[in-house]
Amino acid sequence: MKVMIGLEIHCQLSTKTKLFCSDSIENAEPNKNVCPVCLGFPGSKPKINKKALDYGIMVALALNCKINKSMFFSRKSYFYPDMAKNYQITQYEIPLAVDGFLETEDGKIRIRRIHLEEDPAKLLHVGGDITSAKYVLVDYNRAGVPLLEIVTEPDFTSPKQVREFLEKLSSILEHLGVYDSSREASLRVDANISLEGGERIEIKNISGFADVEKALNYEIVRQKGLLRMNVKIERETRHYDAERRITKSLRKKEYEEDYGYIFDPDLPEIEITEDWIKQIKANMPELPHDRVKRFVSMYGLNEYQAKVIVYTDKYLADFFEECCKSYKKPTEAAKWIITYLLKSLNWHGISIRQSKIKPKDFVEFLELIDKKVITERYAKELIKDYVDTGVSPRKIVESKLTKIDDSQLEKIIEDVIKENSKAVEEYRTGKTKALEFLIGVVLSKTNKQADPKKIREMLLKKI
Amino acid sequence: MVISKDQKLCDKMKSVKEFLQRAKAGDIDIEDFLSKVLEKTEKIQEKYQPFITINKKIEGKFSKKLFGLPISVKDCICTKDIQTTAGSKILEGYMPPFDASCIAKIKKEGGFILGKTAQDEFGFGTFCTNCAYVVPKNPYDVERSCGGSSGGAGCITAAADFPHIAIAESTGGSITAPAAFTGTIGLTPTYGRVSRFGLIDYANSMDKIGVIAKEVFDVAFMFSIIAGYDPLDSTSQKLPEEDFTKYLDKDVKGMKIGVPKEYFGEGVDERIAKLVWQKIKQLESLGAHYEEISLPMTKYAIPAYYIIAVSEASTNLAKYCGMRYGATEEIKGNFEEFFAKVRSKNFGEEAKRRIILGTYARMAGYRDAYYLKALKIRTKIIQEFKQAFKKFDVLAAPSMPVLPLRFDEIAKLKPIENYMMDILTIAPNMAGIPMISLPAGFINGLPAGLHLMADHFQEGKLITTAGAIE
Numbered sequence: 001m002k003v004m005i006g007l008e009i010h011c012q013l014s015t016k017t018k019l020f021c022s023d024s025i026e027n028a029e030p031n032k033n034v035c036p037v038c039l040g041f042p043g044s045k046p047k048i049n050k051k052a053l054d055y056g057i058m059v060a061l062a063l064n065c066k067i068n069k070s071m072f073f074s075r076k077s078y079f080y081p082d083m084a085k086n087y088q089i090t091q092y093e094i095p096l097a098v099d100g101f102l103e104t105e106d107g108k109i110r111i112r113r114i115h116l117e118e119d120p121a122k123l124l125h126v127g128g129d130i131t132s133a134k135y136v137l138v139d140y141n142r143a144g145v146p147l148l149e150i151v152t153e154p155d156f157t158s159p160k161q162v163r164e165f166l167e168k169l170s171s172i173l174e175h176l177g178v179y180d181s182s183r184e185a186s187l188r189v190d191a192n193i194s195l196e197g198g199e200r201i202e203i204k205n206i207s208g209f210a211d212v213e214k215a216l217n218y219e220i221v222r223q224k225g226l227l228r229m230n231v232k233i234e235r236e237t238r239h240y241d242a243e244r245r246i247t248k249s250l251r252k253k254e255y256e257e258d259y260g261y262i263f264d265p266d267l268p269e270i271e272i273t274e275d276w277i278k279q280i281k282a283n284m285p286e287l288p289h290d291r292v293k294r295f296v297s298m299y300g301l302n303e304y305q306a307k308v309i310v311y312t313d314k315y316l317a318d319f320f321e322e323c324c325k326s327y328k329k330p331t332e333a334a335k336w337i338i339t340y341l342l343k344s345l346n347w348h349g350i351s352i353r354q355s356k357i358k359p360k361d362f363v364e365f366l367e368l369i370d371k372k373v374i375t376e377r378y379a380k381e382l383i384k385d386y387v388d389t390g391v392s393p394r395k396i397v398e399s400k401l402t403k404i405d406d407s408q409l410e411k412i413i414e415d416v417i418k419e420n421s422k423a424v425e426e427y428r429t430g431k432t433k434a435l436e437f438l439i440g441v442v443l444s445k446t447n448k449q450a451d452p453k454k455i456r457e458m459l460l461k462k463i
Numbered sequence: 464m465v466i467s468k469d470q471k472l473c474d475k476m477k478s479v480k481e482f483l484q485r486a487k488a489g490d491i492d493i494e495d496f497l498s499k500v501l502e503k504t505e506k507i508q509e510k511y512q513p514f515i516t517i518n519k520k521i522e523g524k525f526s527k528k529l530f531g532l533p534i535s536v537k538d539c540i541c542t543k544d545i546q547t548t549a550g551s552k553i554l555e556g557y558m559p560p561f562d563a564s565c566i567a568k569i570k571k572e573g574g575f576i577l578g579k580t581a582q583d584e585f586g587f588g589t590f591c592t593n594c595a596y597v598v599p600k601n602p603y604d605v606e607r608s609c610g611g612s613s614g615g616a617g618c619i620t621a622a623a624d625f626p627h628i629a630i631a632e633s634t635g636g637s638i639t640a641p642a643a644f645t646g647t648i649g650l651t652p653t654y655g656r657v658s659r660f661g662l663i664d665y666a667n668s669m670d671k672i673g674v675i676a677k678e679v680f681d682v683a684f685m686f687s688i689i690a691g692y693d694p695l696d697s698t699s700q701k702l703p704e705e706d707f708t709k710y711l712d713k714d715v716k717g718m719k720i721g722v723p724k725e726y727f728g729e730g731v732d733e734r735i736a737k738l739v740w741q742k743i744k745q746l747e748s749l750g751a752h753y754e755e756i757s758l759p760m761t762k763y764a765i766p767a768y769y770i771i772a773v774s775e776a777s778t779n780l781a782k783y784c785g786m787r788y789g790a791t792e793e794i795k796g797n798f799e800e801f802f803a804k805v806r807s808k809n810f811g812e813e814a815k816r817r818i819i820l821g822t823y824a825r826m827a828g829y830r831d832a833y834y835l836k837a838l839k840i841r842t843k844i845i846q847e848f849k850q851a852f853k854k855f856d857v858l859a860a861p862s863m864p865v866l867p868l869r870f871d872e873i874a875k876l877k878p879i880e881n882y883m884m885d886i887l888t889i890a891p892n893m894a895g896i897p898m899i900s901l902p903a904g905f906i907n908g909l910p911a912g913l914h915l916m917a918d919h920f921q922e923g924k925l926i927t928t929a930g931a932i933e
Contacts, residue, residue, distance in 0.1 A: 036561060040782045042554065043541040043563060043661040045696050075778045077825070081798050086781035260825030262774050262834060265668035267697050 006154030020046030038144035040084035065100030090117035159216035174314035198233030299330035356390025486530035563661020580615025610644030617641025636888025643862035643912025654895030658693030716750030726860035777821025862912025
């Protein structure tokens with residue numbers, strides 16, 4: 001069954017100040033970063049943050065878009081408690097840029113438009129979720145944070161492709177230095193999905209790429225079920241409940257919402273000159289696409305490795321390059337990063353930047369393997385502890401090797417043999433698995449402070 | 464430092480010019496002067512009601528250029544810690560946390576904010592009768608309107624028996640109408656010349672802060688203080704600061720005056736037209752030349768203006784919903800019910816009418832036919848004026864088509880008849896060109912106004928021309 005998906009992506013730009021006033025966008029106590037402009041006080045007037053325009057132009061260039069020579073801001077009117085003015089300053093007729101694309105493994109995704117707008121305030125639903133809360137608290141720190149809205153054509157054919165696109169996009173935004181992925185809900189997605197024979201369903205406001213994929217997978221299953229039972233799928237807006245991993249109906253959409261757009265008369269036309277674009281082009285940082293190529297040619301990685309490292313996130317690529325400065329086997333580093341470090345980070349649900357992993361420690365870790373101080377098998381275990389605790393692998397190994405001396409270990413082993421006579425007997429009758437069990441018991445009694453290799457040797461001598 | 468004070472000085476002194484000279488010389492005890500001014504203001508308030516709020520706190524540094532000169536401010540202009548309502552119940556008790564940029568300038572130059580003058584709610588009116596608080600009465604006849612929407616500004620300027628200047632605001636004629644009805648002088652500057660930061664919006668693309676005063680000098684003097692670039696208003700124009708009083712030294716010899724025939728047509732009181740022609744002839748006698756011209760786009764101005772104005776106004780008024788400031792109601796039901804209750808109860812009838820009209824004009828399906836078309840008409844009107852100003856220095860016309868109307872006459876006007884009263888002021892206001900209204904004479908004891916218009920940023924020419932025939 002043919003699936004069509006299109007995205008509207010809202011990305012918070014990491015400027016220092018808000019889009020139309022000089023308040024900081026840093027995290028703060030609720031309602032600290034506010035002023036008459038972003039609170040919509042009578043008489044206040046918006047003033048465009050030029051940096052946000054620079055950032056927008058950079059993204060438009062990176063996504064192969066046409067940039068409009070002059071642009072306007074518009075007022076999008078609707079009443080909602082998260083709107084300080086009950087209209088949002090956005091772009092309507094003439095957005096920043098149009099007609100771009102981004103390649104994925106399964107084909108090109110066309111970008112319809114990119115425009116700048118202000119983020120509304122954040123709502124805190126107290127005593128329930130969006131449909132059941134008793135009341136709502138409003139935090140205007142978020143009101144006026146610059147948002148870049150990127151709208152794609154409905155070119156996606158699977159949730160997996162959506163995820164790939166989002167990861168790629170996020171890496172581009174990070175490489176451009178216009179977006180901070182560590183901020184809460186800094187990238188939010190509205191996904192439109194329709195199955196052959198059904199109307200378009202919109203799932204609003206999903207943050208997290210994994211959640212986008214899950215929400216879409218859920219929707220496909222749900223809609224297929226309905227179609228199979230000959231239930232008509234009507235246009236509707238749904239909300240993704242990340243905890244229960246389901247989508248819930250917010251409202252039926254019988255007609256297009258009417259936002260009564262007018263040009264914002266407080267903000268005059270902005271001209272984007274060739275010179276302006278030229279200047280930005282001249283200062284564009286290296287894009288992920290070029291970085292992948294460079295990783296292949298410079299470090300000898302295969303394309304798969306280069307893509308995983310670069311597209312996972314910019315900071316992982318930075319981490320890799322930092323390691324390669326002192327560690328001269330890049331492919332070996334790449335292997336350990338992709339196969340084990342990344343797996344462990346994912347298991348903890350954190351990014352390299354959120355972890356305590358340092359390039360220097362990681363290089364030492366790789367050297368421990370190279371010098372055969374630790375076995376590869378042990379190294380795989382060690383990396384989990386490393387991600388978990390942030391203690392450098394060298395220190396973990398050193399402490400394990402030194403904390404328990406041989407006589408202490410011997411005593412422990414003797415005790416274990418006494419307490420586990422059944423297992424000892426089993427080993428003697430040929431069940432080799434029993435030995436592994438005994439090693440495990442010893443290891444846990446030493447609080448994993450002893451070298452398993454040594455335990456094995458000593459155990460074998462005793463039994 | 465106490466210098467010899469003439470205790471009766473305050474009573475005798477009427478003109479701003481004299482006040483400034485004497486204050487500079489140190490002849491005036493400012494605090495004493497201001498307390499007398501406040502006493503007089505209370506009496507005027509009892510008789511004519513020009514104020515929504517009178518500022519009784521005499522504090523500040525009264526030196527620099529203004530020496531404590533009393534300045535009244537239209538209520539839609541934010542004054543820090545002085546109630547600012549824009550004439551609406553929905554902002555009752557609202558104390559702005561900041562000064563409008565023009566107020567900051569006035570305070571910096573040592574002006575005293577005398578109070579906040581009455582206006583039609585959010586500027587929605589031509590007669591200052593759509594008022595949530597007080598309706599100012601015309602000092603020439605208390606049964607008659609002061610004009611609007613800056614009615615309070617015109618009223619106090621005409622009634623003040625002490626030196627004073629009013630800061631007013633115009634979107635479609637709200638400075639010209641009260642100036643004409645109260646026999647005062649009203650300057651509406653070029654759009655973007657005076658910062659709008661701190662002005663409570665009616666229609667942002669047309670709102671202009673200006674001045675109403677008794678003499679052309681006062682207007683030029685105050686305009687010099689409040690004009691200038693302000694980074695807080697993105698539509699503010701980057702022009703050098705100027706002392707506009709210097710234009711009073713120039714004469715009108717060789718000046719070319721255009722007289723647009725559409726401004727003397729149907730609906731314009733012939734007696735007013737006659738007075739205006741007398742003034743044009745007076746200018747001719749001083750060496751100016753005049754010629755009759757035609758501005759055929761004028762007839763499209765009113766519908767186009769009202770579409771743009773209500774479209775913008777209806778979005779500007781959306782923010783008043785009882786959540787953050789101003790009037791509020793008991794929190795009950797969902798947010799839509801709550802907003803509806805606050806807005807239904809606290810907006811006046813005309814505000815509601817304009818919100819509904821504006822929302823309609825912006826709706827998908829109507830937007831192209833109304834809002835976008837109106838924007839195109841505005842561009843054409845601007846082009847027509849630009850064309851005229853290639854040939855003429857100023858255009859001359861009557862300010863208002865009628866003499867100050869009686870309140871009972873106004874009450875009988877249908878909304879459309881009411882809107883038609885703006886016929887002479889709408890086009891120049893839409894085009895954003897500067898204009899000045901000054902007395903052309905009196906008919907049965909009621910003032911009539913002469914309207915002069917000039918090209919963008921040519922306020923100097925208006926001051927020269929008005930000064931010559933004042």
